[in-house]
Amino acid sequence: xxxxxxxxxxxPCQGELDFERLYRSSRDDVYxxxxxxxxxxxxxxxxxxxxxxxxxxxxxxxxAERGSARAWLFGIARNAALxxxxxxxxxxxxxxxxxxxxxxxxxxxxxxxxxxxxxxxLGKLEAREHxxxxxxxxxxxxxxxxxxVIGTSASNVGxxxxxxxxxxxxxxxxxx
Amino acid sequence: MERxxxxxxxxxxxxxxxxxxxxxxxxxxxxxxAAGFPRRPRRDGSPLAGFAAWIRGLPPxxxxxxxxxxxxxxxxxxxxxxxxxxxxxxxxxxxxDHPIPTEVSGLGRASDSAAVHSSEAESSVEYTHSRESSKxxxxxxxxxxxxxxxxxxxxLLADPADITDDSAKVFAAxxxxxxxxxxxxxxxxxxxxxxxxxxIPSARLGDALAAFSSIDEVRSRHEATDDITKPTVTASxxxxxxxxxxxxxxxxxSTAEVESEREAIAxxxxxxxxxxxxxxxxxxxxxxxxxxxxxxxxxQGGNSTESGGAWGVSDAFGDAGHILGIAAxxxxxxxxxxxxxxxxxxxxxxxxxxxxxxxRERALDA
Numbered sequence: 001x002x003x004x005x006x007x008x009x010x011x012p013c014q015g016e017l018d019f020e021r022l023y024r025s026s027r028d029d030v031y032x033x034x035x036x037x038x039x040x041x042x043x044x045x046x047x048x049x050x051x052x053x054x055x056x057x058x059x060x061x062x063x064a065e066r067g068s069a070r071a072w073l074f075g076i077a078r079n080a081a082l083x084x085x086x087x088x089x090x091x092x093x094x095x096x097x098x099x100x101x102x103x104x105x106x107x108x109x110x111x112x113x114x115x116x117x118x119x120x121x122l123g124k125l126e127a128r129e130h131x132x133x134x135x136x137x138x139x140x141x142x143x144x145x146x147x148x149v150i151g152t153s154a155s156n157v158g159x160x161x162x163x164x165x166x167x168x169x170x171x172x173x174x175x176x
Numbered sequence: 177m178e179r180x181x182x183x184x185x186x187x188x189x190x191x192x193x194x195x196x197x198x199x200x201x202x203x204x205x206x207x208x209x210a211a212g213f214p215r216r217p218r219r220d221g222s223p224l225a226g227f228a229a230w231i232r233g234l235p236p237x238x239x240x241x242x243x244x245x246x247x248x249x250x251x252x253x254x255x256x257x258x259x260x261x262x263x264x265x266x267x268x269x270x271x272x273d274h275p276i277p278t279e280v281s282g283l284g285r286a287s288d289s290a291a292v293h294s295s296e297a298e299s300s301v302e303y304t305h306s307r308e309s310s311k312x313x314x315x316x317x318x319x320x321x322x323x324x325x326x327x328x329x330x331x332l333l334a335d336p337a338d339i340t341d342d343s344a345k346v347f348a349a350x351x352x353x354x355x356x357x358x359x360x361x362x363x364x365x366x367x368x369x370x371x372x373x374x375x376i377p378s379a380r381l382g383d384a385l386a387a388f389s390s391i392d393e394v395r396s397r398h399e400a401t402d403d404i405t406k407p408t409v410t411a412s413x414x415x416x417x418x419x420x421x422x423x424x425x426x427x428x429x430s431t432a433e434v435e436s437e438r439e440a441i442a443x444x445x446x447x448x449x450x451x452x453x454x455x456x457x458x459x460x461x462x463x464x465x466x467x468x469x470x471x472x473x474x475x476q477g478g479n480s481t482e483s484g485g486a487w488g489v490s491d492a493f494g495d496a497g498h499i500l501g502i503a504a505x506x507x508x509x510x511x512x513x514x515x516x517x518x519x520x521x522x523x524x525x526x527x528x529x530x531x532x533x534x535x536r537e538r539a540l541d542a
Contacts, residue, residue: 028196028197031201035195035197048197049208052208056212060236079536082539085539086536115193118193127541137187138190138194162183165186169186172186
């Protein structure tokens, strides 16, 4: 999502939340985050729908001074996803529905191989690291937004992301 | 693929591996978004859970407005209920509806019995002395052997224009009861009133008080009893002794032969007869005190709520103050009850939030 689009969602009309615009700009990101975290497309769809439903009901409570609209939305989506995780006890089954590499263009053999390696490496990450990856690369949040969503500092998010990327790289290199 | 991957390469691969939603799901979600995300049936199906979700979904302003409206309605209802059950209002209403019953009014057997236990037993129009009839009768039987002096005071509120008529009704009631008007004053017009000091045969005191109470609005009623058995018995015994002494002196006088002795006995007899006369008077006064009850009837001119007199601004202020006082009291009591509950609710809510957050985080650690 572009910076301009984010700004439009955050202050469309004198600080009020333009929910329609937020929905349009974040729908796929929320789904990607949920699917990346849960690794279950059906559950991701449920969580995405529940997240937008909850956000719509609570839209009047959005406070722009406390963070961006996307951070607020992903906070709600995260709660819905964790509720789903908690309810279904699916944490141990994260490898059940891996990243869909088949849906991606496979013209580049090297990239295709990397994706397969990444898929295996993602399965070895801890859930919190997996969530960071989902928020950063699937949902496209900034470090500050991720910090807002998971309740930590942006620098801490940066540090953890760096370590997680190192783990992914080592896992990919080790698999070669 | 022997070289080490760098972060950019991995990031690019991750971005490319980003899951995309199914088109069917996107369409369905778009439709739900267009419809304002109508509620889906809940999995647990609990009505309470649905209600809680609905409450949670309300905007804070609407929630505050709804809460404030509910609180105001509760205060209004409680104020109306309390005002309608106000003892003062009820007391006036009783006076309006019926003359106060004799048994309840205090000079019946119940108050007689009260006198047995205290030299000065008082009762008021608030009916604090109403008892079970069997108990009252038992005590009344005991009281019949005693000498009880009774007194009563009734305050009536009358429209200034009715004072003269009400005074006439008082006289009529006294006449009907074979009572005696000791003293009376009547002044008519604005600020006027009347005052009657009466002696009413104790046996008819209840009827008389009922008659006075029915004349106009009763504002106050006070009754008292005084047990004068002891002085009555003492006076009777002293009189009997004195009479015996007189008889004895008469016998001595009839047998006395010496003039000086006759004169001494005659002097003593004269003194004893005087003493006996005083005792008889004293005893008669005591008997009169029990046979007749002192009653003070006061009629005060003013706007009567009973007669539907002109209800003015001052009455409105008075009523408004009364209602506001009750409302303030209700609010204060409500706050005293609600504040601790609200604090507990807040603490429970915070605890629940912390617990839920902890459980969510643990879902990631599992």
